[in-house]
Amino acid sequence: MIDIKALRDDPDVGRHSQRARGADETLVDRILAADAEQRSLLTAFETLRAEQKAISKSVGKASPEDRPAVLAQAKALADGVKEAEAAADAARTELDALLWQMPNIVVDGVPEGGEDDYVVLRHEGTIRDFDAEGFAPRDHLEIGEGLGGIDMARGAKVSGSRFHYLVGLGARLQLALLNAAMDRAIAHGFLPVITPTLVKPEIMAGTGFLGAHADEIYHLPVDDLYLVGTSEVALAGYHSGEIVDLEAGPLRYAGWSSCFRREAGAGGKDNRGIVRVHQFDKIEMFVYTTQEEAAAEHERLLAWEEEMLQIAGLPYRVIDTAAGDLGSSAARKFDCEAWVPSQGTYREMTSTSNCTTFQARRLGVRQRTQDGSTRPVATLNGTLATTRWIVAILENHQREDGSVEVPEGLRGYLGGLAELRA
RNA sequence: GGAGAGGUGACAGAGCGGCCGAAUGUGACGGUCUUGAAAACCGUUGUUGUGCAAGCAACCAGGGGUUCGAAUCCCCUCCUCUCCGCCA
Numbered sequence: 001m002i003d004i005k006a007l008r009d010d011p012d013v014g015r016h017s018q019r020a021r022g023a024d025e026t027l028v029d030r031i032l033a034a035d036a037e038q039r040s041l042l043t044a045f046e047t048l049r050a051e052q053k054a055i056s057k058s059v060g061k062a063s064p065e066d067r068p069a070v071l072a073q074a075k076a077l078a079d080g081v082k083e084a085e086a087a088a089d090a091a092r093t094e095l096d097a098l099l100w101q102m103p104n105i106v107v108d109g110v111p112e113g114g115e116d117d118y119v120v121l122r123h124e125g126t127i128r129d130f131d132a133e134g135f136a137p138r139d140h141l142e143i144g145e146g147l148g149g150i151d152m153a154r155g156a157k158v159s160g161s162r163f164h165y166l167v168g169l170g171a172r173l174q175l176a177l178l179n180a181a182m183d184r185a186i187a188h189g190f191l192p193v194i195t196p197t198l199v200k201p202e203i204m205a206g207t208g209f210l211g212a213h214a215d216e217i218y219h220l221p222v223d224d225l226y227l228v229g230t231s232e233v234a235l236a237g238y239h240s241g242e243i244v245d246l247e248a249g250p251l252r253y254a255g256w257s258s259c260f261r262r263e264a265g266a267g268g269k270d271n272r273g274i275v276r277v278h279q280f281d282k283i284e285m286f287v288y289t290t291q292e293e294a295a296a297e298h299e300r301l302l303a304w305e306e307e308m309l310q311i312a313g314l315p316y317r318v319i320d321t322a323a324g325d326l327g328s329s330a331a332r333k334f335d336c337e338a339w340v341p342s343q344g345t346y347r348e349m350t351s352t353s354n355c356t357t358f359q360a361r362r363l364g365v366r367q368r369t370q371d372g373s374t375r376p377v378a379t380l381n382g383t384l385a386t387t388r389w390i391v392a393i394l395e396n397h398q399r400e401d402g403s404v405e406v407p408e409g410l411r412g413y414l415g416g417l418a419e420l421r422a
Numbered sequence: 423g424g425a426g427a428g429g430u431g432a433c434a435g436a437g438c439g440g441c442c443g444a445a446u447g448u449g450a451c452g453g454u455c456u457u458g459a460a461a462a463c464c465g466u467u468g469u470u471g472u473g474c475a476a477g478c479a480a481c482c483a484g485g486g487g488u489u490c491g492a493a494u495c496c497c498c499u500c501c502u503c504u505c506c507g508c509c510a
């Protein structure tokens with residue numbers, strides 16, 4: 001939810017943001033019109049209501065002979081009050097509907113445009129030259145199957161396409177990766193949390209996932225619950241409706257959960273292997289901080305993501321995502337993309353978003369300020385490790401004979417194992 | 423799943439259909455006292471919307487209803503606790 005007061009004061013900021021996203025600019029003006037309508041109807045109702053309350057109060061004090069007259073007067077007002085209230089409620093509902101459609105205001109400096117208009121901030125690490133080494137890199141599935149670590153066929157048999165089993169070394173590699181990520185998070189002051197993976201509609205809506213990409217989300221109609229696509233959802237909901245204390249610094253949580261995505265729009269993309277699956281596991285950083293600190297915290301989250309990529313020994317690049325490719329709740333987003341040799345391209349491994357006050361407004365997360373008043377906090381999230389990393393790790397560290405060298409930073413999490421070999 | 427009890431402000435805990443946004447206690451904050459602290463005493467202490475402001479309005483789990491008027495009466499839903507059953 002954007003700040004309606006700020007929009008009233010300076011609608012152009014909203015219009016600019018919409019334009020940068022390639023979204024509908026007229027939404028801003030429709031919101032302002034609905035806002036003006038709502039406030040005028042609310043004032044009308046409140047005035048009538050105050051009058052009614054005054055008269056109602058006098059009923060009890062009226063003398064027996066006056067009472068019938070006062071009662072009649074009060075009765076006459078009741079219908080009008082109800083009508084005015086209904087009108088004000090309807091206007092509020094309409095305004096809310098429009099407000100909930102409005103995505104977050106993008107931060108100044110975010111590149112304009114769509115998916116392909118990202119800006120590459122830098123490259124890190126060295127890409128292996130397989131030609132020079134004298135062999136063609138296998139793709140992650142071939143390596144994984146060779147190790148007995150990934151089983152797509154049985155995943156499909158049991159659950160359908162885009163489901164997989166991680167077995168033996170595959171399972172151990174994922175656990176190693178996630179444990180390493182959690183340990184780093186703890187070292188940086190995050191509180192580890194294992195979250196629910198089913199959440200209520202208002203929580204899912206509050207995080208901004210039920211907008212344009214609602215068809216990505218699994219819904220269980222019998223119980224009206226949603227399967228989370230990331231523990232960000234459960235961690236954003238954790239303090240919903242609360243006034244949190246940020247006096248001692250930001251609240252940093254590291255969530256561990258399975259994540260579920262319908263991949264409805266994926267078409268025939270990434271059909272092979274575990275690059276894009278319906279269910280995977282992830283360690284996610286989630287931070288509640290002040291509006292002033294949000295941008296600096298965003299940089300820190302990015303740095304911690306990069307630390308993990310270095311532990312996994314992956315060459316990667318960092319991109320500043322274009323406005324049109326931001327989720328509805330993000331004001332800015334950095335992705336780290338690791339090199340995937342078999343594809344000859346970079347693929348997203350981490351994504352960190354600064355949601356400013358957008359989610360906090362929707363979920364009612366506020367802080368107490370020095371002067372005793374309250375105001376929305378800022379929320380941020382970022383990936384520390386996911387199942388997909390296995391793709392990059394297997395491919396970048398493969399050897400000609402099909403074995404895989406374990407990056408040094410992960411060996412301790414694999415019982416000291418230096419290589420994966422069938 | 424069955425039976426019962428209950429959900430009120432940061433917490434504990436009152437609350438006859440109108441004088442209840444809500445007693446009282448604790449906590450927190452400010453002050454008096456004190457060399458300092460404790461104790462004692464005095465005062466302050468919910469959120470939101472709207473309005474230039476005074477103010478007005480809303481909120482007592484959530485949603486409907488009755489009434490001139492609902493924290494208080496009725497209905498539905500959710501959650502918590504106790505007991506029983508069932509199943510990991």
